[in-house]
Amino acid sequence: QACWAVVPAAGVGKRMQADRPKQYLVLADKTVIEHTLNRLIQSAAFQAIAVAISSEDPYWPELAIASHPQVITAPGGKERADSVLSALKALQGKADEQDWVLVHDAARPCLTSADIHLLINSLTNDAVGGILALSSHDTLKHVEGNTISASVDRKHIWRALTPQMFRYGMLRDALQQTEGNPAITDEASALELLGYQPKIVEGRPDNLKITRPEDLALAQFYMEQQDD
Numbered sequence: 001q002a003c004w005a006v007v008p009a010a011g012v013g014k015r016m017q018a019d020r021p022k023q024y025l026v027l028a029d030k031t032v033i034e035h036t037l038n039r040l041i042q043s044a045a046f047q048a049i050a051v052a053i054s055s056e057d058p059y060w061p062e063l064a065i066a067s068h069p070q071v072i073t074a075p076g077g078k079e080r081a082d083s084v085l086s087a088l089k090a091l092q093g094k095a096d097e098q099d100w101v102l103v104h105d106a107a108r109p110c111l112t113s114a115d116i117h118l119l120i121n122s123l124t125n126d127a128v129g130g131i132l133a134l135s136s137h138d139t140l141k142h143v144e145g146n147t148i149s150a151s152v153d154r155k156h157i158w159r160a161l162t163p164q165m166f167r168y169g170m171l172r173d174a175l176q177q178t179e180g181n182p183a184i185t186d187e188a189s190a191l192e193l194l195g196y197q198p199k200i201v202e203g204r205p206d207n208l209k210i211t212r213p214e215d216l217a218l219a220q221f222y223m224e225q226q227d228d
């Protein structure tokens, strides 16, 4: 079964409060998005990588990786789900309906090849697919206002990471059918809404999403750890 990658990279990075979208901030020797794409390319798992880029983005065309033969550019959308759907459409005619697509945030530059292959190998015979996820080390509370209404049983709660791996046709249809629904914040939630039951595969804590300013230093630390 062929595997394709989709990378939503059309966000503005509001919470990062930087002078440019966070995917273009520099981490060690290159931008966040270059790290992310290099790791996908180096895994040798993908036929091609479709990247969703905002039409107002002046940074992307400046990067050498934008013209890499394995990289396809698609227009970004209003929300993350719209960007993912746009990138999926750019694979139309290339990907078969049953092929696998791994959707991975541009803002997660510390993804390891090991995790890519773990996800693919764990789910390749699954009918639906699933996602990398992390358990929580903290005790979790259900809160209303500032009052705890219940403690949540931790063993049933996982934090959704990316990549998220689904069949090309099924994922495209699910995102099309849930278009505009604000509850769809990842690929799995679109499939869940249609009654599918995606699996989880335990990922690694270093696969963080750069979201706030302090995350940049943390990502740099993780990358140095991974080097050896």
Ligand code: CTP
Pocket (backbone or CB within 6 Å): 007, 008, 009, 010, 011, 012, 013, 014, 015, 016, 021, 022, 023, 052, 076, 077, 078, 079, 080, 081, 083, 084, 105, 106, 107, 108, 209, 210, 211
């Ligand atoms: N993304 C996208 N299109 C959008 C919004 C987000 O492709 N309309 C991408 C981002 O570029 C990022 C990933 O989806 O790689 C995860 O989203 P998030 O971490 O929320 O990034 P931003 O939306 O850029 O950040 P913020 O929410 O703080 O503005």
Ligand code: MG
Pocket (backbone or CB within 6 Å): 011
């Ligand atoms: Mg966002």
